[in-house]
Amino acid sequence: MRYFKWGFFAVLALLGFAFFHYTLPQHDIVRIVGTENRRIDYGEHSIFWASPSQTALAAGSRDVFFIQTQRPNGRPMVYRNEDTGWRWPPYFKFDSSNLQAVAQDLISTKADPVWVSITHYGWRNEWISIYPNAVAIKVVSGPDATIIPWANIIILVFLVVVILFLRALWKQFRRRSIDPVLDDMEEAWDGVEDRAEGLWTRLRRRLGGK
Structure with missing residues (x-):
């Protein structure tokens, strides 16, 4: 990958x-x-x-x-x-x-x-x-x-500035909007795993008790 x-x-x-x-x-x-x-x-x-x-x-x-x-x-x-x-x-x-x-x-x-x-x-x-x-x-x-290729220099510098600006916007958007959602999903998944593990433990005890 x-x-x-x-x-x-x-x-x-x-x-x-x-x-x-x-x-x-x-x-x-x-x-x-x-x-x-x-x-x-x-x-x-x-x-x-x-x-x-x-x-x-x-x-x-x-x-x-x-x-x-x-x-x-x-x-x-x-x-x-x-x-x-x-x-x-x-x-x-x-x-x-x-x-x-x-x-x-x-x-x-x-x-x-x-x-x-x-x-x-x-x-x-x-x-x-x-x-x-x-x-x-x-x-x-x-x-x-x-x-001296002034036009190319200006265009490429402007492009780099735009890319860095968009990258900063994306990182800010991800930190404020995406990361909290991913953290909530991770906590929810951990809760599901904990409940599943508890259910499996109780099931094993019951089967073992029989």
């Missing part, structure tokens, strides 16, 4: 880590090398794409902006550029066209690089063709620029 309990909490912690790792903003230092507009079928791993409009859903496909980049180590990285609107995750992004124009203006070569920080959420996986969604682009001083 103990292994089951720890296994359950381990799976729960893993799911929580995956959820926040996918949802919280991340920052990559890259050089933009190209942009494109690609037709994407809605049914292709739709859970990892932004929810389409009713028109796109009826058509079965839609146009999606992509931003092609190179990392400082020379490895490629491709981002999609989709509006999130009012849906989850709550980035309230409505400016994918403007962001695409910014990305096109910042295209640079290896000989004369322009390094940018792309803020995004999501994962890149070549096997199932999923891409992180770019939400902001900012020019930085170079490939070694340091980006």
Whole structure:
């Protein structure tokens, strides 16, 4: 039972880590090398794409902006550029066209690089063709620029405070409401055991007397 309990909490912690790792903003230092507009079928791993409009859903496909980049180590990285609107995750992004124009203006070569920080959420996986969604682009001083994830720090600190607050409320509720009930049940059960033991003792005496 103990292994089951720890296994359950381990799976729960893993799911929580995956959820926040996918949802919280991340920052990559890259050089933009190209942009494109690609037709994407809605049914292709739709859970990892932004929810389409009713028109796109009826058509079965839609146009999606992509931003092609190179990392400082020379490895490629491709981002999609989709509006999130009012849906989850709550980035309230409505400016994918403007962001695409910014990305096109910042295209640079290896000989004369322009390094940018792309803020995004999501994962890149070549096997199932999923891409992180770019939400902001900012020019930085170079490939070694340091980006402090203030948003993540604030969100995680707030989450820890909420968890500790709820834990304190639960402990107080348990101490005031649940523990007394459990104590009463334990006392009642002890009384039942005492009466049962007394009844068994009297029964044995009577049987022994016969």
